[in-house]
Ligand SMILES: NC(=O)C1=CN([C@@H]2O[C@H](COP(=O)(O)OP(=O)(O)OC[C@H]3O[C@@H](n4cnc5c(N)ncnc54)[C@H](OP(=O)(O)O)[C@@H]3O)[C@@H](O)[C@H]2O)C=CC1
């Protein structure tokens with residue numbers, strides 16, 4: 016199979032760099048173009064990016080010239096079918112439709128279009144069939160290309176744990192309290208003076224995203240729209256002095272009584288389309304269950320299966336909600352961002368959209 020030629024929009028940021036790393040030596044994708052802000056355009060990638068990953072910057076990418084984030088410029092300078100978007104949401108709102116209209120497939124990690132009715136918000140293990148909205152979107156917007164989105168970094172790891180529990184026991188409501196890494200706010204997002212020796216109990220827009228995106232992803236595609244899941248979600252989100260990896264304490268009211276030991280087996284046994292089809296970025300097990308009383312922890316568990324698995328532990332009965340409570344950890348910039356977009360793009364290839 017010939018490789019699909021791809022570009023990364025916002026390639027110099029925290030998520031952009033994760034894309035660069037995940038696309039180096041990817042069996043299905045060839046990176047041909049990188050874009051960033053006007054501050055970076057015209058420089059080489061090595062000059063423009065403040066590289067923060069431990070592994071070295073791939074040599075061939077270091078020499079690429081950073082392009083303006085404009086479909087005409089990308090069309091002129093490169094031959095690309097798919098662009099991954101790691102743009103700030105306000106920039107993505109204007110730019111992503113311009114790329115879709117120009118015929119590009121856009122796999123977006125930004126929040127701008129996630130909740131639009133005709134835009135798929137996809138986690139390949141959970142709701143791969145929601146890609147069906149692509150045809151609706153193209154019809155309604157008259158685009159040659161399309162936009163597919165992946166969820167917020169806190170939402171995705173929670174949803175990966177809720178889906179098997181919902182299928183087995185049914186879910187009435189969910190309460191979640193997050194402890195989110197500083198990398199989630201971008202390279203310049205949280206000043207060190209604000210976060211060292213501290214916890215900040217507010218992340219703009221995060222609680223609303225967890226409370227709404229979850230319902231769309233767990234919802235059912237019904238013709239040309241998604242019927243949202245009938246589940247109540249309440250989130251409280253906090254920034255903590257951890258570099259990478261979000262931790263979440265989750266409390267689930269189940270419809271049927273759930274035994275913690277059996278629920279551990281249900282979670283550990285969860286598999287989806289990416290595992291069945293052997294997609295290149297699919298973790299062997301989307302949810303890994305640890306039995307130690309003091310796991311998961313971000314420092315030890317964020318990189319499981321390359322950062323694509325979510326690690327769950329401390330599964331207990333919840334005496335207040337009459338269901339289960341547990342803790343999970345996931346890598347916010349891999350499964351929570353770039354890795355999620357790459358897995359979505361692999362699903363697009365598998366399903367014949369590219
Ligand atoms: N960090 C995380 O864990 C997660 C982030 N996200 C989302 O991913 C997106 C990127 O986040 P993150 O990488 O953290 O952000 P960063 O601030 O680290 O990077 C932003 C990127 O966008 C580029 N950019 C900024 N302004 C413009 C502009 N006007 N035109 C074109 N390009 C521009 C920057 O280029 P330059 O270097 O030239 O300034 C840079 O490449 C956001 O939508 C964020 O909400 C989603 C999930 C998790």
Ligand SMILES: N[C@@H](CC(=O)OP(=O)(O)O)C(=O)O
Nearest residue numbers: 124125126167168195199200
């Ligand atoms: N807000 C998240 C990261 C993020 O950028 O989310 P979103 O893609 O929904 O804007 C965090 O701070 O950890």
